Amino acid sequence: MTPMRLKGKSAVVTGGAQGIGRAIVLGLAREATNIAVADLQRDKAEEVAAEARNFGVTAIAVQTDVASEESVANLARQALGRFERVDILVNDAGIFPQARVTEITEEIWDRVLDVNLGGNFLCCRAFVPSMRAQKSGRIISIASGIAHTGAVAGAHYAASKAGIVGFIKALAREVGPDGVTANAVCPNIIDTELPRSHRTPAELHERLVRNPLGYAMQPEDLVGTVLFLASDAASYITGQAVNVNCGTVMI
């Protein structure tokens, strides 16, 4: 395969300290992209940035709460200060505390919506102006198949993820004239801490392989799609939700 031509670009990856976000950070580093790893977890974000530097790129960790205006403003200062331009924003930070509708407290509702959807808004708002100014940019948000299917004990999560898809479409229309694209990636279930936290290993395995391909998706399996959407090869794709899910959901 020819390289993705991402060499020397700069990216911000929220939620990059572990799981899918970490895999995306390392995938970008392999393509010689400089990276800011933004995550609530400072130490883990530092470790991932160090791993990225092993590929010879500049990588920094910025402790960030994507649901906080001040924290995201700090992230933008740090990233733009260090790299001068940010070409790629990956919105990956997300949480899924399972609860049935009747048990969702206002606190849980607000936190899920603030992190998963509000985090997209705050981060896009922080990085879009510089992308517009440079007449190029790629925004890639990790949504979820649950945006389309819903899930028991996941009404707040489904609302936030479907919200991301709607948000990305509107944003794509706003920023398109400036050469910026915005797309979402919708995985089904992937083997990370997030589903591990509410399943036994046996339950998790059964869920992971329950798809037409019978394949248990790992965080690395989203990297190819994210790199494609970040590259020149996808310069005419915007406002789309790309399902990477072994055929579970087809829309």
Next chain:
Amino acid sequence: MADIALITGGGNGIGRAVALKFATEGIAVVVADWEADAAEKTCAEIRINGADAEAVRVDVRRAGEVKDAVARVLDRRGTIDILANIAGGSFYRKRLEELSWAEWKEVLDINLKGTFLFCRETAPAMIRQKRGRIINTASNYGVTGSALRTPYSAAKAGVIGFSKSLALELASDGVLVNVVAPGPTDTPRVMEGWDPEARQKRAAEIPLGRNGTPEDIAEAFYFLSSPASAQITGQTLHVNGGWVMP
């Protein structure tokens, strides 16, 4: 060994761009088209750069011709790893009550039946090797509809439904089936029919401010044929500058 791709409609427009893209990625291409000269011309362009290409004349609507064409390719090449069904088009802009049965059949057969026939003949080779990629071509009109294009919208929506079912059928054989849905794309044939003012107007409606190029679409076909998309099946990738966001 290089992968082998069979590309229908590879003589012109998007199919030609896909053949050129695949060839630059080291894939051996078989260009299938009923315009034999056009298919030959695409292959000649590829061979100039030392890559492997051969042309096959076939009308995708004719079961016998498709069967023979695929059999000959399998005979010579041993297998087909990637099938890109691109032959198609809308052909008519007519109100429903003005459409003849023959016109309806023509549009359905080229876009949908041709896709079915090539999938049917090629799938066994892919199943045998437990590996393969099928990429069919729809259009945003298959999702949104379009006045004066009833048969085309029906055919392209049909391609999407067909591809989902085939994806489910072939999943356990390691064969992935996806669809590329191009938006307005400046192929030579489309450009002939457009007056420049209408083209400008259309481009202004598109968030990215321009019509697509055959090369834009070819990148999506290549992505769906590559290891980067190994967990994607049954999906439709819309490449339209944000014109349609289903």
